Amino acid sequence: xxxxxxxxxxxxxxxQYYRILRHFLQEGxxxxxxxxxxxxxxxxxxxxxxDLARFAGCAKQGYGYYVKQLYQALCEYLGVHDQFRAVIxxxxxxxxxxVRHPLFSVHGIRLCGIVAQSDAPSLDVTRITEADxxxxxxxxxxxxxxxxxxxxxxxxRAAMEAGIxxxxxxxxDDRATRAVAADCAIPVRCLHPVDDLISLCCEMKHPQNEx
Amino acid sequence: xxxxxxxxxxxxxxxQYYRILRHFLQEGxxxxxxxxxxxxxxxxxxxxxxDLARFAGCAKQGYGYYVKQLYQALCEYLGVHDQFRAVIxxxxxxxxxxVRHPLFSVHGIRLCGIVAQSDAPSLDVTRITEADxxxxxxxxxxxxxxxxxxxxxxxxRAAMEAGIxxxxxxxxDDRATRAVAADCAIPVRCLHPVDDLISLCCEMKHPQNEx
DNA sequence: TAGATTGTTAATCGATTAACAATC
DNA sequence: TAGATTGTTAATCGATTAACAATC
Numbered sequence: 001x002x003x004x005x006x007x008x009x010x011x012x013x014x015x016q017y018y019r020i021l022r023h024f025l026q027e028g029x030x031x032x033x034x035x036x037x038x039x040x041x042x043x044x045x046x047x048x049x050x051d052l053a054r055f056a057g058c059a060k061q062g063y064g065y066y067v068k069q070l071y072q073a074l075c076e077y078l079g080v081h082d083q084f085r086a087v088i089x090x091x092x093x094x095x096x097x098x099v100r101h102p103l104f105s106v107h108g109i110r111l112c113g114i115v116a117q118s119d120a121p122s123l124d125v126t127r128i129t130e131a132d133x134x135x136x137x138x139x140x141x142x143x144x145x146x147x148x149x150x151x152x153x154x155x156x157r158a159a160m161e162a163g164i165x166x167x168x169x170x171x172x173d174d175r176a177t178r179a180v181a182a183d184c185a186i187p188v189r190c191l192h193p194v195d196d197l198i199s200l201c202c203e204m205k206h207p208q209n210e211x
Numbered sequence: 212x213x214x215x216x217x218x219x220x221x222x223x224x225x226x227q228y229y230r231i232l233r234h235f236l237q238e239g240x241x242x243x244x245x246x247x248x249x250x251x252x253x254x255x256x257x258x259x260x261x262d263l264a265r266f267a268g269c270a271k272q273g274y275g276y277y278v279k280q281l282y283q284a285l286c287e288y289l290g291v292h293d294q295f296r297a298v299i300x301x302x303x304x305x306x307x308x309x310v311r312h313p314l315f316s317v318h319g320i321r322l323c324g325i326v327a328q329s330d331a332p333s334l335d336v337t338r339i340t341e342a343d344x345x346x347x348x349x350x351x352x353x354x355x356x357x358x359x360x361x362x363x364x365x366x367x368r369a370a371m372e373a374g375i376x377x378x379x380x381x382x383x384d385d386r387a388t389r390a391v392a393a394d395c396a397i398p399v400r401c402l403h404p405v406d407d408l409i410s411l412c413c414e415m416k417h418p419q420n421e422x
Numbered sequence: 423t424a425g426a427t428t429g430t431t432a433a434t435c436g437a438t439t440a441a442c443a444a445t446c
Numbered sequence: 447t448a449g450a451t452t453g454t455t456a457a458t459c460g461a462t463t464a465a466c467a468a469t470c
Binding site: 006009043044046047050060061062063 | 436444446
């Protein structure tokens with residue numbers, strides 16, 4: 001019964017640890033303490049230890065964490081390098097930027113197609129139409145959909161039936177997308193940079209919150 | 212003493228309400244209930260009511276919220292349309308995209324300069340050098356710094372002394388930036404889309420979390 | 423009056439912190 | 447042995463939920 005272990009919270013913290021440990025490795029740091037990890041987050045060292053306790057054998061009492069081993073354990077648990085296959089749906093100037101962005105390749109996601117109206121040369125990725133998306137997903141075993149604009153509901157549903165099991169949305173209006181994903185019980189992440197920007201403005205306007 | 216009112220949490224939820232109400236207005240919806248707002252979030256209707264209770268006069272019992280009035284109250288509180296002045300620091304292909312992105316102008320942030328190595332024509336914004344940044348900030352009363360790459364620490368500190376009172380970072384490695392901001396007690400928001408992407412992958416890998 | 427819905431208080435639940443045992 | 451640090455249990459704290467009063 002002590003096993004409630006804050007799954008929700010850990011799910012948002014573990015990727016941060018992964019990122020921090022990556023930086024440590026890049027700098028040749030192979031050993032660290034929970035306090036050193038916590039210093040780069042907004043959490044306490046105790047919270048870090050609790051989260052990382054599940055990765056047995058990656059730490060020694062009185063010594064700290066083995067960065068390399070812990071990093072690999074995190075990769076394993078988080079599904080990094082699992083080579084999820086993805087299709088990006090989008091248009092215009094942003095598309096090539098997103099396609100070429102290391103965000104995907106670096107963290108083990110394989111981009112295997114784009115849905116776009118206009119031809120995007122110089123991007124050596126298969127271009128497909130909305131109508132072909134479901135067939136393509138099935139044939140290529142695509143699991144991840146990256147949306148720069150919403151897809152029409154029927155196509156989205158068809159894609160899910162064709163094996164899509166996760167949606168990463170960057171759309172300004174994601175309400176329809178979220179509704180369908182909830183209905184199909186498929187995990188979804190919708191990014192809204194504007195929320196952070198505005199909360200920052202609010203804090204700039206009301207600095208007393210710091211006290 | 213009942214006045215602890217969950218400031219931290221509200222700060223992350225209020226921008227969402229703002230965004231949702233914006234959509235409602237765009238669709239000509241001038242009245243809504245807490246349940247209708249909650250439906251577009253991951254929170255309960257009670258949580259929404261509690262958050263919005265501070266905006267007195269924007270709701271009537273038995274009726275719901277006056278979308279227009281509530282939206283305006285939120286804008287006022289959040290500092291939207293306060294016309295914060297901003298400088299963007301960045302390079303390459305992304306720069307014009309960010310500069311032209313409605314993210315800033317739509318929500319009342321006035322872009323008045325960019326720090327970039329190469330000349331970026333067709334962007335009618337003043338281009339300044341790193342060295343000139345502090346002077347420029349002071350002269351133009353710039354409050355917000357948008358970082359697409361980290362600034363050297365001395366320049367960052369000088370900029371803060373010159374009036375920068377908020378940092379919006381999109382840098383992959385924001386550790387130095389956060390450290391300086393913490394030291395100066397200046398609010399900062401660092402975006403890490405990769406964290407969301409990876410937590411999504413993790414959920415795709417371990418679907419049991421849903422049950 | 424009945425229905426709807428906000429606003430608020432009290433009860434529950436979960437997460438964070440504090441303290442400390444374990445051990446390298 | 448002393449110092450450092452993880453791992454875990456118990457205590458505290460805060461946030462969410464449930465219940466209901468207020469009122470349009």
